[in-house]
Amino acid sequence: MYRVLICNGTGCQSGGAVSTTETIRKEIEKLSLSDKVAVVPTGCHGMCEMGPIVVIYPEGWFYCRVSAEDAVTIVKEHIAGGKPAEHLMFREPNGKTVHTYKELPFYNRQKRIALRNCGQINPDNIDEYIANKGYEALTKALTQMTPESIIEVVKKSELRGRGGGGFPTGLKWSFCAKTLGLKKYVICNADEGDPGAFMDRSILEGDPHSIIEGMAIGAYAMGADEAYVYCRAEYPLAIKRLRTAITQAEKHGFTGNKILGTNFCFHIHIKEGAGAFVCGEETALMASIEGARGMPRPRPPFPAVSGLWGKPTNINNVETWANIPQIIINGPEWYASMGTEESKGTKVFALTGKVKHTGLVEVPMGIPIREIIMDIGGGILNDKKFKAVQIGGPSGGCLPEEYLDTPVSYEDLTKLGAIMGSGGLVVMDEDNCMVDVAKFFLEFTQRESCGKCVPCREGTKKMLDILTRICDGEGKPNDIEKLIYIGENVKNASLCGLGQTAPNPVLTTIKYFRKEYEEHIFNKKCPAGNCHALLSITITEACKGCGKCKKVCPVNAISGNIKEVHIIDDSTCVKCGACLDSCPFRAIRKM
Amino acid sequence: MINIVINNKPFEIDNAGNMTIMEAARRKGIHIPYLCDKPFLKPVGACRICLVEIEGNPKLLPACSTPVSNGMVIHTHSERVISVRRAVIELLLIRHPLKCFSCYSNGKCELQDVAYELGIESSPFTEEGDECDKFELDNNNPFYERDLNKCILCGRCIRVCHEKAQIHAIDFQYRGISAAVQPARSLEESCVFCGQCVQVCPVGALSERASKGRGRPWELSTVKTTCSYCGVGCALEIKVNIKTRVIANVVTNPGSRITQNKGRSCVKGRFAWQFIESPDRVKKPLIRGKNGILEEASWEEAYKYIADSMNVIKEENGPDSIGFFSSARCTNEENYLLQKFARQVIGTNNIDHCAHL
Numbered sequence: 001m002y003r004v005l006i007c008n009g010t011g012c013q014s015g016g017a018v019s020t021t022e023t024i025r026k027e028i029e030k031l032s033l034s035d036k037v038a039v040v041p042t043g044c045h046g047m048c049e050m051g052p053i054v055v056i057y058p059e060g061w062f063y064c065r066v067s068a069e070d071a072v073t074i075v076k077e078h079i080a081g082g083k084p085a086e087h088l089m090f091r092e093p094n095g096k097t098v099h100t101y102k103e104l105p106f107y108n109r110q111k112r113i114a115l116r117n118c119g120q121i122n123p124d125n126i127d128e129y130i131a132n133k134g135y136e137a138l139t140k141a142l143t144q145m146t147p148e149s150i151i152e153v154v155k156k157s158e159l160r161g162r163g164g165g166g167f168p169t170g171l172k173w174s175f176c177a178k179t180l181g182l183k184k185y186v187i188c189n190a191d192e193g194d195p196g197a198f199m200d201r202s203i204l205e206g207d208p209h210s211i212i213e214g215m216a217i218g219a220y221a222m223g224a225d226e227a228y229v230y231c232r233a234e235y236p237l238a239i240k241r242l243r244t245a246i247t248q249a250e251k252h253g254f255t256g257n258k259i260l261g262t263n264f265c266f267h268i269h270i271k272e273g274a275g276a277f278v279c280g281e282e283t284a285l286m287a288s289i290e291g292a293r294g295m296p297r298p299r300p301p302f303p304a305v306s307g308l309w310g311k312p313t314n315i316n317n318v319e320t321w322a323n324i325p326q327i328i329i330n331g332p333e334w335y336a337s338m339g340t341e342e343s344k345g346t347k348v349f350a351l352t353g354k355v356k357h358t359g360l361v362e363v364p365m366g367i368p369i370r371e372i373i374m375d376i377g378g379g380i381l382n383d384k385k386f387k388a389v390q391i392g393g394p395s396g397g398c399l400p401e402e403y404l405d406t407p408v409s410y411e412d413l414t415k416l417g418a419i420m421g422s423g424g425l426v427v428m429d430e431d432n433c434m435v436d437v438a439k440f441f442l443e444f445t446q447r448e449s450c451g452k453c454v455p456c457r458e459g460t461k462k463m464l465d466i467l468t469r470i471c472d473g474e475g476k477p478n479d480i481e482k483l484i485y486i487g488e489n490v491k492n493a494s495l496c497g498l499g500q501t502a503p504n505p506v507l508t509t510i511k512y513f514r515k516e517y518e519e520h521i522f523n524k525k526c527p528a529g530n531c532h533a534l535l536s537i538t539i540t541e542a543c544k545g546c547g548k549c550k551k552v553c554p555v556n557a558i559s560g561n562i563k564e565v566h567i568i569d570d571s572t573c574v575k576c577g578a579c580l581d582s583c584p585f586r587a588i589r590k591m
Numbered sequence: 592m593i594n595i596v597i598n599n600k601p602f603e604i605d606n607a608g609n610m611t612i613m614e615a616a617r618r619k620g621i622h623i624p625y626l627c628d629k630p631f632l633k634p635v636g637a638c639r640i641c642l643v644e645i646e647g648n649p650k651l652l653p654a655c656s657t658p659v660s661n662g663m664v665i666h667t668h669s670e671r672v673i674s675v676r677r678a679v680i681e682l683l684l685i686r687h688p689l690k691c692f693s694c695y696s697n698g699k700c701e702l703q704d705v706a707y708e709l710g711i712e713s714s715p716f717t718e719e720g721d722e723c724d725k726f727e728l729d730n731n732n733p734f735y736e737r738d739l740n741k742c743i744l745c746g747r748c749i750r751v752c753h754e755k756a757q758i759h760a761i762d763f764q765y766r767g768i769s770a771a772v773q774p775a776r777s778l779e780e781s782c783v784f785c786g787q788c789v790q791v792c793p794v795g796a797l798s799e800r801a802s803k804g805r806g807r808p809w810e811l812s813t814v815k816t817t818c819s820y821c822g823v824g825c826a827l828e829i830k831v832n833i834k835t836r837v838i839a840n841v842v843t844n845p846g847s848r849i850t851q852n853k854g855r856s857c858v859k860g861r862f863a864w865q866f867i868e869s870p871d872r873v874k875k876p877l878i879r880g881k882n883g884i885l886e887e888a889s890w891e892e893a894y895k896y897i898a899d900s901m902n903v904i905k906e907e908n909g910p911d912s913i914g915f916f917s918s919a920r921c922t923n924e925e926n927y928l929l930q931k932f933a934r935q936v937i938g939t940n941n942i943d944h945c946a947h948l
Contacts, residue, residue: 451770
């Protein structure tokens with residue numbers, strides 16, 4: 001009996017997983033193997049770059065980048081023939097073939113709690129979730145625990161909000177539970193807007209029932225009976241699967257009225273976001289659910305006192321909710337045994353940038369950043385030199401190599417000027433210009449600022465203006481001081497988390513890579529060779545006059561006769577770098 | 592009663608309830624500058640000028656929306672507060688036009704006041720390309736002008752439109768640096784021109800067209816009056832230029848608890864005061880003489896003339912030969928009296944009312 005898991009997350013689907021799944025189904029039918037093989041479309045495995053991913057159990061054979069053609073081979077050779085198709089398996093950079101899931105360094109160093117079911121079960125089938133201890137925690141909570149004892153357990157587990165703020169979840173719940181009110185709400189914040197972060201999407205797509213279960217437990221503990229999942233509309237698959245899951249949970253009596261024969265009632269709605277990053281901020285999110293413009297408001301009053309429609313409300317992020325059922329089943333001590341003194345449990349990171357293996361990884365808190373990048377991520381792409389890692393999404397900070405051994409925890413990252421944020425990890429190598437990186441992230445936060453408070457609205461724009469002109473080679477001598485002055489004040493004076501963290505990429509790159517800024521401003525040079533306006537591309541004496549560069553130049557900036565040294569006209573050159581790649585003699589230099 | 596400390600001085604606050612730091616400070620005579628707050632509107636904490644330092648809290652908090660609590664130690668003008676406040680004004684002034692001489696609000700501009708208080712003349716960050724002429728002057732309606740280049744997006748106009756006028760004519764549009772206060776489609780379609788937004792604008796983004804050149808804010812004296820347009824009886828404050836004795840504009844008192852309109856007004860009450868200066872205005876009673884020409888008379892003469900004429904008509908032709916026509920400009924009581932007069936004194940049911948303005 002084989003169990004064929006085919007990843008059908010958004011990443012793998014865009015890589016062709018839908019046709020892979022179809023082909024495998026058809027082939028199995030053709031060979032009349034249907035009663036011996038279960039084909040299970042699953043959620044995300046995390047290693048999206050290698051998708052579509054197919055895993056065949058019981059042994060856990062791991063196939064990657066499986067096209068429809070490969071699928072035919074796998075069914076014929078492996079499933080029908082009993083001989084695993086080794087040539088379709090994952091090959092490590094050193095040439096070693098990895099056979100099974102467990103052998104893969106990307107997976108075997110992870111500790112998957114929030115992602116435990118992602119890639120393992122069919123998210124559209126509630127029975128598979130139940131078979132994997134699903135809804136056991138809800139049953140335990142409703143039948144054996146009081147609301148107070150649930151909050152006590154969550155407090156003891158020392159779980160902290162995974163949306164970025166890191167506020168102790170149990171404490172937050174106790175505030176909402178304490179507020180008197182006949183009507184209370186719980187909200188799941190699934191407005192995952194950080195570019196490059198997709199852990200919430202993965203959980204919603206791969207294990208939607210864990211969110212429903214977590215929210216039901218939370219609602220019971222706090223005395224709420226209605227819930228909203230605020231999910232960004234850019235996640236159609238997540239919304240579809242969540243909708244299916246809600247319908248199934250209702251049919252099975254895990255949501256609705258008188259759940260599991262108790263007096264607890266719980267209804268859940270989905271609200272689709274309209275594409276504003278700032279709606280991930282809790283007060284803006286609630287305004288958006290109410291139908292108002294998504295703008296944050298000052299706290300107090302906190303949502304636990306006056307939230308959605310003025311009622312006591314508790315908001316937690318997807319990843320936080322997904323942890324709850326496991327904490328209830330396994331106990332708070334189990335959860336608190338992982339992590340550091342102040343940050344317990346595990347955290348999902350979205351590893352991207354210049355690493356060999358990008359994707360979603362869930363690791364225990366406290367492991368060094370180096371381990372995530374070098375071991376799980378497999379090191380820097382093309383074996384280049386590591387330069388910096390940007391942690392915490394667009395408003396996180398950039399840390400240089402000397403801080404690579406920092407353990408990932410809320411405190412340690414904040415101390416260095418970065419933040420945990422939603423858990424984005426963007427790795428940068430020697431080719432990345434840090435001024436350009438700061439500019440890139442500020443472009444994002446500046447565009448997404450809601451415009452309500454002065455420091456964020458005006459400050460992010462001015463900082464972006466300054467960064468742009470530095471990259472354009474027009475930096476002025478006191479620009480660094482100006483950036484620090486504006487950045488610090490935007491951090492201190494802004495109304496919500498967006499503005500309070502937006503200057504982080506600028507301030508940390510100045511703190512750790514000030515030389516690079518100075519090079520741009522005073523010497524009009526970009527050491528990483530990234531800022532177009534500061535580049536000059538020249539042809540050296542090594543040129544043999546083959547003319548290849550001349551052919552690829554899109555703007556005809558290169559002139560010269562065959563077998564003579566060619567020349568680039570700097571005023572016409574657009575610094576695209578096409579000539580650099582085309583030269584067989586490495587005679588062209590970027591300066 | 593709670594005890595708090597503001598700027599190292601202890602204070603006792605009675606009936607604190609949900610009182611904000613701003614309110615408590617105001618009550619104790621301590622000035623905290625602000626731009627987006629207005630006592631009669633819900634606080635939004637947008638301008639970040641009123642940020643204060645509270646001991647034990649690492650963040651600066653807006654005084655306008657943070658409630659006071661017992662034992663709170665507040666610094667409204669500490670070094671940290673002042674430096675952040677300065678920075679916020681410096682950022683706010685990047686794109687704000689500084690043509691204060693020609694500005695309608697010069698002298699009552701709250702941005703000017705805060706900048707003056709902090710000793711800021713212009714933003715050190717203004718550079719070429721920081722446009723403050725992006726928006727065209729909107730003077731499409733006869734009542735007020737909108738110069739969005741001067742707008743600081745405090746949102747007072749939006750809140751007064753939503754909370755007081757309840758018209759919802761305007762709201763923020765777009766995001767970030769592009770954010771602007773705009774009507775959904777056009778002002779003419781949604782706005783009732785009650786002018787409350789103009790009155791709360793802290794800068795010169797909204798200004799009354801008819802008031803141009805009629806007096807600087809410091810040249811105006813206030814005359815309290817009741818609006819004569821209808822029977823509602825709104826309390827108005829007419830601003831009169833003390834040098835020229837002409838009316839500059841009409842405002843209301845939104846903080847008032849005793850007036851009937853509580854700061855609200857309609858388009859007529861606020862903007863249609865020009866009739867006062869009309870040469871056609873009848874200021875004294877006139878009686879048409881034998882040759883058909885109206886001649887000035889005293890009130891005694893006029894009333895006597897009316898009473899005598901009525902008596903003659905009633906005697907000669909009976910009470911039903913007289914009809915009365917009342918006005919919506921009168922109060923209910925006045926209308927009641929007139930019908931009483933018609934029925935009881937004259938003895939006719941010929942009484943009607945215009946029922947429109």
